Amino acid sequence: MSKTHIPERVKIRLWGKAAGRCQYEGCNEPLWKDSLTESEFNTAYVAHIIADSPNGPRGHKILSKKLAKDINNLMLMCDKHHRLIDKEDEDGHPVERLKEMKKNHELRIEMVTSVGVNRKSNVLLYGANIGEHSSPINFEKTTPAMLPNRYPAENPAIELSLKNSLFRDDQDMYWVVERKNLKNQFIDKVKRRIELGDIRHLSVFALAPQPLLIELGVLISDIIQADVYQLHREPADWKWQDGPESFEYIVKEPEQIHDKVALNLSLSATIDNGRIIKVMGDDTSIWTVTIPIPNNDYLKSENQLSKVRTLFRELLNRIKSIHGHDNVIHVFPSIPVAVAIELGRVWMPKADLPLSLYDEKDGFHYTFTIGDTIRSKVIVSQ
Structure with a gap:
C-alpha cells in the first residue's frame, strides 16, 4: 500500500x-x-x-x-x-x-x-458464411487499423451481416437470401444516412464470399469516400503495411475474340483456364489478371489496392470496346477481400457491361449477375 x-x-x-x-x-x-x-x-x-x-x-x-x-x-x-x-x-x-x-x-x-476532427469515419462491418465457417468481425479488432489517419465516428459500428444464418454457400437460396439482406441493410443503415449527410466517409471491413463482396462494393460505389481494409495473415490484423516498392499487375489478353467473354482473376491463387472453359465452353475469350506468384496474402499496402482499382477501370472499358456494348463479363475470382470490394466500387451501372459472378465450390458455379441482364446475349447453361 x-x-x-x-x-x-x-x-x-x-x-x-x-x-x-x-x-x-x-x-x-x-x-x-x-x-x-x-x-x-x-x-x-x-x-x-x-x-x-x-x-x-x-x-x-x-x-x-x-x-x-x-x-x-x-x-x-x-x-x-x-x-x-x-x-x-x-x-x-x-x-x-x-x-x-x-x-x-x-x-x-x-x-x-491527435487525430483531427475532420478525420472521423463511420465503420462498416459485413460478414457472411464461407463454407462451413461463419465470419465474425468486431469493432475492437478492426478499428485500430484506422489510426492514426481516421477514427470511428460512432460506436457501435454499422453492421450489415445476417446474424445466425443457417444457409451455406453451396445452397442456391444462400445467394438469394444473403444478397437481399445485404441490399436491404445497406439501404436502411447506410444509403439513407448518406443522403441526409450524416455519413461522409466509410471505413469498410468485410469477410464474405467474393460475389457478395463485389455486390457490397457496387452498393458503396465511388460516390462516397471510403477506405477499404484487408485482413492479413502475417501479421494477423487489418492494418495496411508498407508494400513492395516495385509492384505491377499482369494482364493477359485472349488470343481469339469470341462472343462469350470471361475474366480470370488469379491473384490469391491461380485459376486454370480449363476450369473456366469447363463452365463456359471452348468458344470463350478469357482475359486474365494475375501477379507473378499468386498467393492469399500478397495484398499488403494501399498502393497495391489503388493500382488494381486503376487497372479494373481501364480493363472494363477495354473489354467493352472489343467485345461490344451488348455483352456480359463472366467473372471467375480468386482475389483478396479488398480487391473484390474495389472491383464492385469501380464498376459503373450505366457505362460498364453486366458482371455474372461465379463462386468456387468443388468447381465454379454461377451465383448472380450485377447489371442489366437484358442486354446480355450470352446464356450459359448452369
Missing part, C-alpha cells in the same frame, strides 16, 4: 495521459464509472511501478524515494490489476514490463486524440 501523498496536479496529468482508463495491457477499463451499474464515480488506483518504499513491490533502496511522486513511475489502474501486480503476481510484473505497458497505453492515447 502506497504511503506517499501524490500531488493533485500529478494525478490530473496521469488521468489525462491514461484517458481515465486502466493502463494494464489489454484492460482499458474506464475508471470513471462502475461497468455493471453505469454509476459514475472514481474507481481508479494510482499504482507505483517502483514502490515508494524499498520493501514494497519492485522496491529499490534509492529509486523508491526518488521516484515516489514522479509521473513516469505511476500508472492508473483498476482494482483487480492493481492487486495483481502488487500482491497476487509481483514476480510476473517486473519494472520493465510495467514501463512497457505504460508507454504503449500513453502512446495509443496520444495517437488517437
Whole structure:
C-alpha cells in the first residue's frame, strides 16, 4: 500500500495521459464509472511501478524515494490489476514490463486524440458464411487499423451481416437470401444516412464470399469516400503495411475474340483456364489478371489496392470496346477481400457491361449477375 501523498496536479496529468482508463495491457477499463451499474464515480488506483518504499513491490533502496511522486513511475489502474501486480503476481510484473505497458497505453492515447476532427469515419462491418465457417468481425479488432489517419465516428459500428444464418454457400437460396439482406441493410443503415449527410466517409471491413463482396462494393460505389481494409495473415490484423516498392499487375489478353467473354482473376491463387472453359465452353475469350506468384496474402499496402482499382477501370472499358456494348463479363475470382470490394466500387451501372459472378465450390458455379441482364446475349447453361 502506497504511503506517499501524490500531488493533485500529478494525478490530473496521469488521468489525462491514461484517458481515465486502466493502463494494464489489454484492460482499458474506464475508471470513471462502475461497468455493471453505469454509476459514475472514481474507481481508479494510482499504482507505483517502483514502490515508494524499498520493501514494497519492485522496491529499490534509492529509486523508491526518488521516484515516489514522479509521473513516469505511476500508472492508473483498476482494482483487480492493481492487486495483481502488487500482491497476487509481483514476480510476473517486473519494472520493465510495467514501463512497457505504460508507454504503449500513453502512446495509443496520444495517437488517437491527435487525430483531427475532420478525420472521423463511420465503420462498416459485413460478414457472411464461407463454407462451413461463419465470419465474425468486431469493432475492437478492426478499428485500430484506422489510426492514426481516421477514427470511428460512432460506436457501435454499422453492421450489415445476417446474424445466425443457417444457409451455406453451396445452397442456391444462400445467394438469394444473403444478397437481399445485404441490399436491404445497406439501404436502411447506410444509403439513407448518406443522403441526409450524416455519413461522409466509410471505413469498410468485410469477410464474405467474393460475389457478395463485389455486390457490397457496387452498393458503396465511388460516390462516397471510403477506405477499404484487408485482413492479413502475417501479421494477423487489418492494418495496411508498407508494400513492395516495385509492384505491377499482369494482364493477359485472349488470343481469339469470341462472343462469350470471361475474366480470370488469379491473384490469391491461380485459376486454370480449363476450369473456366469447363463452365463456359471452348468458344470463350478469357482475359486474365494475375501477379507473378499468386498467393492469399500478397495484398499488403494501399498502393497495391489503388493500382488494381486503376487497372479494373481501364480493363472494363477495354473489354467493352472489343467485345461490344451488348455483352456480359463472366467473372471467375480468386482475389483478396479488398480487391473484390474495389472491383464492385469501380464498376459503373450505366457505362460498364453486366458482371455474372461465379463462386468456387468443388468447381465454379454461377451465383448472380450485377447489371442489366437484358442486354446480355450470352446464356450459359448452369
